[in-house]
Amino acid sequence: MNKKQKRQQKMLRQQEIVNAAKTAGRDLTAEEQSEFDSLQREIETLTSEIEAEERQAGVAGQTPPAPTPAAPQTDPAAETQRAVTEERNRIRSITTICRDFGLEADTYIQNGSTVDAVREAALEHVRQHGAPIPAQGRATVTESAEDKFRAAAADALVMRSGMALANPADGARQMMGMTLRDLAIECLSAEGHSGLNRRSSDELYGMLQRQFYNPTAAFPAILDNAINKAYVEGHKTVAVTFDQWTKKGSLKDFKTHDNNYLAGPVGEFLEVPEGGELKHDVFGDEKLPTRKLKTYGRQFTLTRQAFINDDIDLVTRIPAKYAASARKTINKQCYQVLVGNPAIYDGTPLFSSAHMNLLAKGTGITKEAVQGMILALQNQKDQFGEAIIIRPAIIIVPSGYMFDMYTLFYSPTINTEGNTQAVNPLYRYKDSITVVEDPTINALCGGFGNVMPWWLLGAKDDTDFMEVDYLNGQEIPTIRRMETPGTLGFVWDIYLDWGVSVMDYRGAIKNPGIEVKNPINLA
Template sequence: MNTRQEALARQQELVNLARSEGRGLTADEQAEFDRCQAVIDGDGTRGEDGAAPSQDAAAEAQRAVENERRRMSDIINLCRQTGMDPAGYIQDGSSVEDVRRAAVDFLIQHHGPVGARMSESGSDEDNFRAAASDAMLLRSGIRTASPAAGAEQMRGLSLRDLAIECMAREGLGTTASLMRMSKDDLWGMAQRQFFNPTAAFPAILDNTIRKAIVQRYQAVPTTFQLWTTKGSVTDFKPTKDHEYLAGGAGEFLPVGEGGELKHDTPKTDLLPQRKISTYGRQFSMTREAFINDDIGFITQVPGMYAASAKRTINKQVYSILYSNPTIFDDKALFHADHGNLVTSGAAPSIENIQGMILKMMSQTDPFGDSITVQPRFIVVPVGYGFTLAQILQTAQIEVDGIGSHTANALYQYRNQLQVIEDGTLNTLAGTGAVPWFIIADPSYARCIQVDYLNGQETPTIRRMETPGQLGYVWDIWLDWGVTVVDYRGAVKNPGAKITL
């Protein structure tokens, strides 16, 4: 190779050969291309006529070669990312922009990556995962307040489509090659991603489950949280400090001029200590569920367990009211010595509600002084709600010996007393008498407290690998404890049988 013209011609031959075969230059071809470039740059001999070619012609040829190399490289990269064949685009001289438009059409037709259509705020990967998670919730009919950008476009993706999308984005194969795989083979790849902490597919499943759990837990129609108090503990050991009863501190004493303040210690002997326990279950998305595209395993099943957790707390709280267990002072929660038990059971009426309110307001502290506990809730089984609405909302009633336009003494409590109707009491009582209760305002006197570990009220999930289990497995658990912290905050009426 003695002339620059020959070097330019050889470079063009190398480029044309690679283009015709739909590939880039091999290592040997690249080395030869570089040797030709050295000749072109002036390291070789002069032309046949003894004169060097014009600098403009050489520069133009060089630019043409560089542009062609750049075009081929960009086309090959675009096609590799989308699963397209680059040979045709290289041979027919298509521009990079032409190939980019073709790639977009290809992805739309084959449900390819949609991350490019996400919001520019935040990282592309974070946007994609958030949109995929919200899309699964939307597909299952679970409302989301503000779906992530792109969620609506992705809500039609099946579990298989989502797995392909994630794996293609992570470079585990092209969209086209992954789509040609069977569902069973894809499931095998998805299971192996369990061990990759940065893998998108299992992370999206985790995020979807968490959102489904929180929403379902908050939507469960329980009532215990309306009238119990809520607390937080930091570990599973019984609390070091005893609970303090209403009015447990000594009264203020007069202090004379230059006198001494008398020391006082609140009475805590034999008073309740709180303790929590762990409650949980395990569920899985099986290989069969993935192949059948049963998205309910991700959105509905975890929500069912979350609802079960909250209902379990609700049942534990009402079981304490119904079963009347022995508490911290070795007496039943509702006991004559506690002044919070009506001996003769009956359905709600003006007279027995008044009697229960008087019992509550007559409570005293450990020193025998009145603490004037104020009633706040009437907790009743299903069947008494309508009766109580009539009792509290009727301004005038008929009283024997007085007349039909007598003022209803309970009318003044219509805004103070909140009626809480819960069927758990009916279930616990079965065919027997169903008790009902008046509960105090917690700011005056507490009754039952529900404690959570570090204040965490919603269940926690953890994905794990179980030997012999063909599927993703999740643990779901919640730490809580239910404790009677004071008997002065409730009065019980044993009630009567209810026929619904």
């Protein structure tokens, strides 16, 4: 095989990689992209070598061909059979190449083209109609006109509802004026239906409903795409705080995971005298709490009336609100653990004197209280009686405490009892301790006028206080379209699997707090 044939084979392999990704409706995987780039480098090397050889041949002249040896005597019947076999192989190879590259095989078969000539024609076709070697050296899967229309229509629905998109699809802004009826007519017309403008919105909706399970139908796919983008935006932008102080975990199933053990600390290094023996170390284990996932979700419908009324909110804002609701639900569950103080894996309330993580008397935001909580956090011991080095990192407070917190940490000096200025020892923590304020705490405590606690937590890297587990790490809700008998409309399910677990009480200190008065005086 000469260098040109090798180059052709490598280019054909590149096209096969791109075709496989396009057929699956996806981008290239990391492995495919790596192979594609490797082939590209080899193609460029072969091209340089071929061009160099051609230039050299042009200067030096072609080497005269070697004399052809006399042909041996052959059996005419055997020669005929060989010719038939070669022709069959030629037709089979040409048919395969043309099928893979969308060419008409009959033309090449009838005019006697060789397999190499058909390969050249296929490569030329690739160069003119979606070459596998983009200018930037990266492979991309070309979208069809239908794919582009669906993407633009979905983005138009999202933007029409008032939601901003960073990079809307081409043509999306021009389609923002289309109603659901206009979009339905556009989709049905592209699928071969006629006379749609004379049909009522109710008739159009009936036609769309019959497409529910058709995987190639455009209108349901556009709705799915728009809803997906809307609920991802809602999930991303909702104002929650639990992920600032909890760890994210992952479980692969819904079983109760109760066989997690924590290995004990290694022993201290002991001096080994000359000629002495090393002492064998013995480890201990302690069981950690169980973890378990639960499923949470809701369902909503684009009803027949909503379609006729052109209610875009049911396609965009409602899914976004449900996605935000999932995050808010997790946020509330995490704070319910802090405020409710349930018994944990050892049968003792999370914050208690037994755990050495509860102040005996609640206070407001004072220097003495914060210093005491820092000392209590740093003097915790692990399950094996060894000191833990925990850096104070997060203070969680209800709404109304934030102002005092900033005054406490951002003032370089403080007033002493003698009314003199002194260095504020907490000023050094202003960049290392984050204050998290969440009104969820206020609501769980009954609102202003009630006693509200606050907490000091250690750095996530030092201790594992609370963990939110997701099924296979998936923290964005899943959405799927389904059919509900007796429902006039397109129905979607939104659901997410998660579990909240206290992993180690040593990672937090609780101040029972004092009554928080309403700072807003309303008539």
